[in-house]
Amino acid sequence: MIASVLPTYNRAPLNFVKGEGAWLVEKDGRRFLDLGSGIAVNALGHAHPALVEALTNQAQNLWHVSNLYEIPQQQALADKLVEHTFADTVFFTNSGTEACELAVKMARKYFFEKDQPERIEIITFDGSFHGRSSAGIAAAGSEKMTKGFGPVLPGFVHLTFGDLDGVTNAISDSTAAIMIEPVQGEGGIRPVPDADMKALRAICDEHGLLLILDEVQCGVGRTGKLFAHEWAGITPDIMMVAKGIGGGFPLGAVLATEKAALGMTAGTHGSTYGGNPLGCAVGNAVIDHVADPDFLADVNRKAGLLRQKLEGLVSGHPDVFEEVRGAGLMLGLKCRAVNIDVVNAGYANEVITVPAADNVIRLLPPLTLTDEDVAEAVIRLEKAAIQVENA
């Protein structure tokens, strides 16, 4: 008999009942150090007082009105994002995959408005992840996600990750945009080198294409900048955001330049819940914290500390780990042992990590983790490594 919850997930037998900072409490009382943050979502950790206050204050006043009316919390969050980024305009969604939907629609509509309706193709890369909607799975293009689900949304060209020559060769009269994660998350914490980010920007400029960055996982302070592309000194035309921006409340956004948003006039797109008062009240509190230069400086400091300790862990356990990679607090440990075994050994030692492709375990801790948490993380990961070695 089918489970009452549609059985699309492989769940670990863990049942968390409370969260505090970087810690999760299991119902049996064990305390787990959370280096997963619900997949890069709990950017400010669990039960951050400012987020609890923002959410409960809003909950006592007004939950939902729809986008038929003014939503001041949404306006304030859009203004903040415009102030802190390349963007001139913002659309709010409830998830990353909805942000992907709009990014794709916006890029195609742009060329439609420019009297080039044949330009519908978007270049993407293997190992990417853009969500589970029909556009999201078509964009990533892996058979694992698309097989069996009927016709795949056309208009995506999939290239090998890192193949810049391939990009130039793939551009035709039907190309509209290049879509890429500055640091691949699900693909195994694979950063795009700054030089490649610059090259992609230059290619887009040369051919009149739009650059769409998927910062759903790597954005909102995760890499030590508010958005990851800032490291490369470039800006996109369109950017997808979600995960961290809601700090645990479902919230996403598409940020765009005025130019890229050319075709998105009244009635061309919408969402019932997107940008609702609850989500935006929390989003404002998240951005107020994360966009603070002192906060980001501290993320970078802790990231350096963690990375240094992880390098030691890797060299001490070469049968388990191969290398550390990533940026800021978006780190991957490429494994020699089977990554799932390492994740499970982590559970046994009360530390949470997240598996990814390419035999990697991801470390995506709350950006608020303390120096003691960093030290404890590496102690627990080392216990897990020893357990894997002795298995």
Ligand SMILES: *Cc1c(COP(=O)(O)O)cnc(C)c1O
């Ligand atoms: C998680 C993720 C998505 C999809 O976000 P959902 O909120 O799960 O729909 C899209 N792109 C990237 C890079 C992601 O990590």
